[in-house]
Amino acid sequence: xxxxxxxxxxxxxxxxxxxxxxxxxxxxxxxxxxxxxxxxxxxxxxxxxxxxxxxxxxxxxxxxxxxxxxxxxxxxxxxxxxxxxxxxxxxxxxxxxxxxxxxxxxxxxxxxxxxxxxxxxxxxxxxxxxxxxxxxxxxxxxxxxxxxxxxxxxxxxxxxxxxxxxxxxxxxxxxxxxxxxxxxxxxxxxxxxxxxxxxxxxxxxxxxxxxxxxx
Amino acid sequence: xxxxxxxxxxxxxxxxxxxxxxxxxxxxxxxxxxxxxxxxxxxxxxxxxxxxxxxxxxxxxxxxxxxxxxxxxxxxxxxxxxxxxxxxxxxxxxxxxxxxxxxxxxxxxxxxxxxxxxxxxxxxxxxxxxxxxxxxxxxxxxxxxxxxxxxxxxxxxxxxxxxxxxxxxxxxxxxxxxxxxxxxxxxxxxxxxxxxxxxxxxxxxxxxxxxxxxxxxxxxxxxxxxxxxxxxxxxxxxxxxxxxxxxxxxxxxxxxxxxxxxxxxxxxxxxxxxxxxxxxxxxxxxxxx
Numbered sequence: 001x002x003x004x005x006x007x008x009x010x011x012x013x014x015x016x017x018x019x020x021x022x023x024x025x026x027x028x029x030x031x032x033x034x035x036x037x038x039x040x041x042x043x044x045x046x047x048x049x050x051x052x053x054x055x056x057x058x059x060x061x062x063x064x065x066x067x068x069x070x071x072x073x074x075x076x077x078x079x080x081x082x083x084x085x086x087x088x089x090x091x092x093x094x095x096x097x098x099x100x101x102x103x104x105x106x107x108x109x110x111x112x113x114x115x116x117x118x119x120x121x122x123x124x125x126x127x128x129x130x131x132x133x134x135x136x137x138x139x140x141x142x143x144x145x146x147x148x149x150x151x152x153x154x155x156x157x158x159x160x161x162x163x164x165x166x167x168x169x170x171x172x173x174x175x176x177x178x179x180x181x182x183x184x185x186x187x188x189x190x191x192x193x194x195x196x197x198x199x200x201x202x203x204x205x206x207x208x209x210x211x212x213x214x215x
Numbered sequence: 216x217x218x219x220x221x222x223x224x225x226x227x228x229x230x231x232x233x234x235x236x237x238x239x240x241x242x243x244x245x246x247x248x249x250x251x252x253x254x255x256x257x258x259x260x261x262x263x264x265x266x267x268x269x270x271x272x273x274x275x276x277x278x279x280x281x282x283x284x285x286x287x288x289x290x291x292x293x294x295x296x297x298x299x300x301x302x303x304x305x306x307x308x309x310x311x312x313x314x315x316x317x318x319x320x321x322x323x324x325x326x327x328x329x330x331x332x333x334x335x336x337x338x339x340x341x342x343x344x345x346x347x348x349x350x351x352x353x354x355x356x357x358x359x360x361x362x363x364x365x366x367x368x369x370x371x372x373x374x375x376x377x378x379x380x381x382x383x384x385x386x387x388x389x390x391x392x393x394x395x396x397x398x399x400x401x402x403x404x405x406x407x408x409x410x411x412x413x414x415x416x417x418x419x420x421x422x423x424x425x426x427x428x429x430x431x432x433x434x435x436x437x438x439x440x441x442x443x444x445x446x447x448x449x450x451x452x453x454x455x456x457x458x459x460x461x462x463x464x465x466x467x468x469x470x471x472x473x474x475x476x477x478x479x480x481x482x483x484x485x486x487x488x489x490x491x492x493x494x495x496x497x498x499x500x501x502x503x504x
Contacts, residue, residue, distance in 0.1 A: 003315065006315055010308075010312045016304075016346075077300075078297045078298035078300055079359070081298070082316070083265050084263045084264055084265060085317055086316065086318045087316060100285060168399060175308045175322065191439070215263050215266070
């Protein structure tokens with residue numbers, strides 16, 4: 001068990017400053033959310049900004065973390081060296097990714113917990129929503145980086161996947177698979193619909209990404 | 216135990232990087248020489264379990280087979296041509312991470328990491344971030360991670376690239392000390408003098424094939440009657456260049472001291488051949504075929 005936690009610690013430390021982006025961005029987001037809520041309370045307007053921002057930001061940060069986890073392996077001089085150590089392809093791909101995802105879910109719980117208190121919303125609904133969205137976005141990012149063998153390719157795939165849904169998806173529902181983006185916590189029915197699409201996308205992304213994971 | 220490679224082939228799209236390679240690697244330091252694209256790196260990557268061969272067999276003694284890479288990974292240390300990993304970790308942290316990945320038991324980890332740093336003169340830089348160390352130190356870190364866990368097969372692809380002369384001498388000492396008579400150290404290099412000074416046996420590769428394998432003195436002797444060395448004017452040097460393969464030349468007071476290869480009997484003073492002469496001779500002969 002100790003070995004397991006040491007491995008996670010190294011996974012997180014190895015990308016250095018790139019992993020710090022995740023908590024720093026989350027703190028900035030929470031500050032903005034707090035100020036926005038204060039403004040809404042003071043003016044009596046409803047806060048329609050914070051939840052869409054949560055949906056866009058947190059899964060994207062998860063996708064960024066999934067990319068950074070693969071940087072040392074696929075996009076660094078001599079990264080192929082890792083494949084000579086006593087670990088399987090499954091370890092370098094799915095095991096590390098899902099381990100990071102589990103940790104990221106705890107991070108999502110912390111952010112959503114703080115947000116639920118701040119903006120007086122349903123914690124369970126926003127936590128489940130952000131978790132399933134992160135599941136899909138991280139898997140698609142993983143697929144991008146393993147297909148392109150470069151973090152930049154994974155990043156383009158991440159931005160395209162999120163960007164298309166956020167921009168076109170509001171107008172044309174056919175382009176929106178995993179986002180609610182309506183300013184309020186989703187109903188459980190809406191959440192079920194999103195999970196119904198996000199989970200297969202995640203399984204597909206991680207599955208194919210794992211198959212493509214080669215030095 | 217010897218590593219026996221038989222009929223090993225590997226192609227990338229339609230390019231044959233290794234064509235039916237047969238080679239026996241005995242305990243000791245074995246050098247691979249060859250021009251770019253000879254197949255050295257492909258062979259090393261297959262031995263390091265990074266690539267799978269298209270066909271052929273590699274066996275190590277009676278029990279180990281590259282068909283079962285899990286067992287092989289436990290025995291292999293590898294230094295790739297480029298090593299730039301762990302730039303945000305400290306030197307010691309990076310090696311601890313490698314120790315973890317190599318399944319070195321926790322109770323031996325500290326001792327093994329310290330030993331690897333000591334051997335590569337990195338102890339005083341243990342707390343320095345990998346991204347802040349010099350190219351030479353980074354290369355030494357690469358060597359340290361490769362020897363961590365005392366693997367029985369050490370594979371090093373162009374290990375002395377980026378090392379200054381003093382570091383190259385130190386590198387040779389590390390490898391000499393590491394090879395204790397039972398281990399196999401496989402080195403590829405463009406720097407022929409490194410191979411000549413370090414390796415017990417040498418294989419010369421070209422076009423995905425092993426052209427020749429032998430002890431370093433045997434290979435050195437291959438060009439023994441074909442090397443001439445003379446001092447000549449610049450004009451004579453230009454003329455000679457058009458007729459023979461010049462291996463080396465150095466400016467002297469009255470022209471150039473030229474070392475060159477001849478085919479068959481020729482005028483000029485015979486010179487004792489070194490590995491570079493034999494390497495050039497063998498590659499040239501292979502091209503002529």
